Amino acid sequence: MNIFNKVTLQGMIKSRTRTIVTIIGVILSAAMITGVATFGVSLLNYMVNGATQKYGGWHVEFMDVDSSFVQERIQDDGIANTATFDNIGYATLKGGKNPNKPYLFVAGFSKEAFDSLPITLLSGRLPENSGEILVPAHVAANGGVKIAVGDTLSLAVGSRMNGNENLGQHDLYMPGGKPGKAKETLVPKAERTYSVVGIFQRPSFEETSAPGYTLITKADAGDKADSFSLFVTLKNPRGVDAYTSNTGGNQAYIYNDNVLRFMGVSSDALFKVLLYTVGGIVVAIIMIGSIFMIYNAFNISLNERTHQFGILSSVGATARQLRNSVLFEGLCIGAVGIPIGVIVGIGSIRLVISVVAGNFENVMYSNVPLTLTVSFPVIVVAAAVSMVTILISAYIPARKAASTPVMESIRQTNEVKVESKAVKTSKLAQRIYGLEGTLALKNFKRNKKRYRSIVLSLVLSVVLFISASAFVTDMKQASARAVAFTAYDIGLATQDMNDSEMLPLYDKLKTTGGVYESSYQALMKYSCAAEASDLSDDYWENAGSHSPDDTVHLPMDIQFLDDSAYLNIIQGLGLPAEDYTGPNAKMIAVAKMTNRMKANREEEVDNFINMFKSSSMNFTIAPETNGEPKMEQRQNVSITFVETVPPDTLPILGNSGPQHPFFFRVMVPYSLKEKFETPDTHVAIKGLTFRSKNPAQSVAEMETMIQVAGITAEYKLYNVYEMLDESHNMIFIANVFAYTFIIMISLIAIANVFNTISTNIKLRRRELAMLRSVGMSDRDFQKMMNFECAFYGMRALLFGLPIAVISSWLIYKGMFIGGADNIDFVFPWGSIGISVFSVLFIVFVTMLYAISKIKKENIIDALRDDMT
Template sequence: MNIVNKLTLKYMKKNKSRTLVTIIGVIISVAMIAASSTIGASLMDMLKRSIIVQTGNWQSVWEEVPGSGVEKITGSPEIKKSLVSHTAGIGELPGSKNSQRPYIYILEYNSFDLSAITLKEGRFPKNENELVITTQMLETSGVTYLIGDKVKFTMGGRNIVENNVKIPLDNTYSFTKGEEFTKTGEKEYTITGIVDAKNKENSSRAAYVAFSGISENNIKSEESYTVYAGFNKLNKKIYNKSEKLKEESKAGKLAYNSELLLYAGITDDKEFNTTLTIAIGIVGSIILLGSVSLIYNAFAISLSERSRTLGMLASVGATKRQKRNSVFFEGFVIGCISIPIGLVSGYLGIGITFWLISPIMQNLFNVTVPLKLIISTYGFVGAVLFSILLLFISAWFPAKRASKITPIDAIRQTLDISIKKKNIKTSKLTRIIFGFEAELGLKNLKRNKHRYYATLFSMIISIVLFLTASAFSVFLKESFVMANAPINYDVSASVSGEDSEKIHRYTDELTNLNHINNAVVTESVNGTAVLNESMVSNDIKSRLEPEDGKYSLDVQIISMDDTSLSQYAKEAGIDEAKLKSNGMKGILINTFNLKEKHEYTTVTQLKIKPGDTIPLTYYYDEDKKLEGQIGIAAITDKVPLMLYGNQEYIGNLTILVSKQGLQSYVNQMEQSGMKLYPNINVYYITDKASELEKEIEAVKKNYPDLYSYTFNVITQRQKQERLSLIFSVFLYGFVILIATVCTANIINTISTGINMRKREFAMLKSYGITPAGFQKMIRYESIFYGLKALLYGLPVSFIVIYLVYKALSRNFDFIFFLPWVNILIAIISVFLIIGFTMIYAVRKTSKDNIIDVLKNENL
């Protein structure tokens, strides 16, 4: 160890408090880096495991794979695990008491490892003669099968006859009145287990799902299979590998578990990848800047203290390199101590936090997977390298400045203290308005320019960091809301048929059940609008192709019950009376969020105004059509309860009308020779979705000749709400973390600066400044610091906030806004933190003896 390094160590030991403050600052920064990377990794891990529970642990699925091509996929060295699925067929479910679900649909699996099917009792099937049934079937079908039972099913196919043509119905179709079941044979199975398969069951379909096995080496070359696969390595090459395997296996279709891949950091959407990279870069930059500003100030202030020592070293022959390396060596020593402690502190702190909140989150948000502490190798190495980088950057400028210190400059302190008249000049108004003490405080700030700039820079960076982190979190929240547009109802029931009187009687019963908080009844008919180019927006023109200069759009006309329509019109600020004038007039929902892959854009459909009409066309009997029109009474962007906030196709127009308006239009169409059968739906808000669903099923049994099904979205809705809450917890946690670092940064910088000004304060007191005058000077210094920091910090913050917005708006097209609440918090906090810190630090120095302080050269 050379002499300069020995002197550096000696200085660090002598000034223990300064060294300790620097070490603590670095520990806080490193802990923040470690915690941030771990929070991100842990959140993604939890979301990934949650998706696996819901969909299965596979990345790619090939459908319509010939038996001869299955081995091409399952035997590929790229594939870690695979699941081969085959449709055994559909059969009648003997003893089913659910009139809308009289069938059983049997799938054969060679393995259940990659599936989201959970075994509740017994064991999984091993061959084609064994079967597991679902808890959902046992709960709602009325059958009572036990493990070990042998059950024989009549297998066959569903079909319906239209115009003397037999049309087959697959398992995606709901039960249809008048459909037939054609027997093809019988099959006996032994029940080996009971499983939970929520993701495979759909209450609107006519068949329950059950699972059989596939014997080893029993893949038949003439049959068609579906193959799910998990890859050995998760990276973007999955897409090319999957396409290659599709060609080699001659599969008909290829799909991906996009949500699982997304949470694993893999997507083929280049635009989304860019946005994600920018977002990660923003977070990393915020953390780096916060850490650098915290540590840089420690080194800069340390250099101010050591300037005389470095000057003396220069007088005895120390080179620029040795002086520069002295600062780097100080950083090295501090890093060796701080980085390990910071990493351990960060991981330990987050680990304890996760351990405490995981059970609460599981109970509160009803998530099945716990929150785990994930420390990835890349994350750990990245945290270490990131910490070394921030120490190097923080020490670079002070080290460069140290190399320039000459003996004369060090003695005179010309690098720190400027006494040029123009540099310390203040406005005459300062003394007139605020008094002598304020002018003195302002001159003192300007005199030691490097300490002043370091403190000011620290506060500006803290303001920018806090507001950027706040805006980033608010914008991410806005993006999350766009991506997960809320479902506004809990349960829906639909009904259709030819007996309108019976349908309305059934609907009346559905609106008078016990477990209802609110219910909206809708009737809807569909048509087509062929519009001139002048009527459609640029959003449509850029996405749809015209035919003969005109755009063909699908139109859904929806009526709402009178009470719901009145409430909706009031909330949307629309005069309901306009909807009930002569003819059918409606409210056009002209603006909504459009989802295109990972892009979410607010779009407008038509260039029309209230009072205009939209032409309607109805096609029937292949070559016949009827013309009509609908008047537009109002235009809005408010989405009613029964519609999703996001749409995936821009060519669907939605128009809301009154119940009477729709009925008159249906009558008009009927008089013109076309019978319209409106689709009727009831949308519920309820606290007890399961009980309400049972009530609906009980009513449904009294109307066996009507086609009706129930859709319970409470689970999906709760999932969105839970995800939103979890997302908010992590975002606000990030903001609080940054706010804590910013606060620590300001407190550390100001308190250290005050401590270094002990001689200055002692000198002022020796010249006779009164305690009241001294306190007044400190108060005005606080105000000047706060105003100057806000003067620079707010404009810079606004620019950075806008850049953050532009980065995220590449995929999420929401309107730019400023987080005014956070801005107000920042303004108030700056003055409070500066004021309290300076008052506290000054009070600590007030007890010092003036003579002792003036004699101390280290101050």
């Protein structure tokens, strides 16, 4: 070890407190980088395992290959596993409604295929022989053909041909043929009879563009298939592109992108950009905070050693030797701090994962646990990033030390260079602050460069804390709105299901276990012709100028409710049932002025402004088509406006239409729906709603009932309770990681502030000793230092709070553009209060610590010290 390194070690030992605090900062930095990287790897591994469970662990599928190709691939060294099924052939789907999917495709599964390719049964069981078959649910939902468990299928199975070309599942249906070639034809080869033993979800390996619905049977060992579908799992998934290009030849193949994207080898460029961008931003934030803290530590170290460097330079030390001396200090600190930081980071993220693992199961894959995954390459990269952070932090002040002239270093005249005007204070300030405050203010002004780092450290911690708190607040608000706004647990939404099919289905579904309340409804779009004079002044204040004789066509919704649910509303409002039931009954409506229908409890309705002047009026209404009323189909109705909250509607499939600055909904019993149905009526949505004690179990039973019923109309079954539960779990996960991030960044900032303030006080030990030597009492001395604390805190808050508020606003605008989702911007008063208290407390405590050290020193010894 050379003399410069020995001197460096002696200096580190002499300034033990500063060295320890710097090492703590490095530990925090390395822990955060390691924790973020380890969690990222653990999350991606979780996603890979979940996608493997759902879609299968294969990486590439080769379609329509012969047995020799299969045998060659099985012998490949880079193969971890293979699975195949027989391409038995195609049969025409009789009565199919999808013109692009006119076939049934029969696949013969081997035992390996059943084990490797996930099959999600909705009802029934797996086939046990080549005479039994599974039918996918989308044959009914997408193809419009009902096939139930127990049915017998007699199929003329054959091959799709286009001239001499044999077509497979990867080839689109071509009713017109390719240019210059004959039209596609189906050439039957054998008659096969199957017994349907189960209904299952569309398999993941079937492309949405495939021309045949995949039916699965058990492969017959006695049959020799002409072609196969081969599923390959590679030992090194990152080489999947090279593998397919080298071995695939002209064979058609598809990738399992659902699994590969989480391995970082998918063609999904958007996911890659999102993954690396988010990770890069988080690491960049950590590095900026860490570089800032560690840079300050080394800069302060150089201030302490400036005189020493001047002497070394005077006896022949080169700039390179001085620079290496500082970098050696960085390496020593890194050698101690980084290994500890890596261990702390892994341990911390293990604790965090144990807290949130259950919530991840509820959000994503229920049978896949989120576990800690420690990757050696990732740990090496995290350690390297931490070391680079330290070396960058040390190199900047090292260059400054090496370039400082010798005499300036010995005299130490380079740190504080100010003119008298720069530290001049006004007489008003002197009167307000007194002598002690004036001295503190002058010291603050003449050491701007040194104290700027303290202020910036505090500003960084304030901005990060308030911004992250605002993010969590917005997420909680979104979750609370979602919970309050939905009044049912399960919903089935459809547009084209006939009542003759929907109502019998409703009678079955409401008997599902756990269901204790149920209803059905429909929503139609209508237009209401209202006189301008009937509308309230508040309406016209929002809508603009008008003529009193104008007729305004207002879009409105007619909500047809289950008769019993409608009657309960009438009774709850205290209205006479005989006036609001029957063919010529009056209708009730809610018509309020608001930009967003925030009301979700009855007592909140009064907070909104009425659209109409009177509480009961007669109107002419007509069905609305493409935003235009069909007045030739108009009806005259009597509407009573009430103060209640209409039952929640089902989510509208597709585009819900334009938004209006008012809420106008009429409630009508379902038995009167036919009265309002016309050739131009558009049913926006209809369906069923349920409340259940166990929504998950009820939904599973309902899915089976729907499949057994053979429903062919398009529908969506919503487990709203599960969606809200997922929202809660995601909020919890976001909270855990947001607050963990806040705490660790704040700890780095605290270490930075502590290191900077305490060392700066030590550098002023001779100056402070001089003040005490000329008669400044301990009380006045403490008062002066208290003023310095206040100046630090006020300056940090002056810059930090406005930046933090702006950052919180930008986060709100980014998350909820235009105030969508009924989310209001919440001014972060609470986090601001915590920040103000924390900043002043941290500065005050740090100053007390440093001053206690100074007070213990002998004044004469401090005045003699020429190493400051």
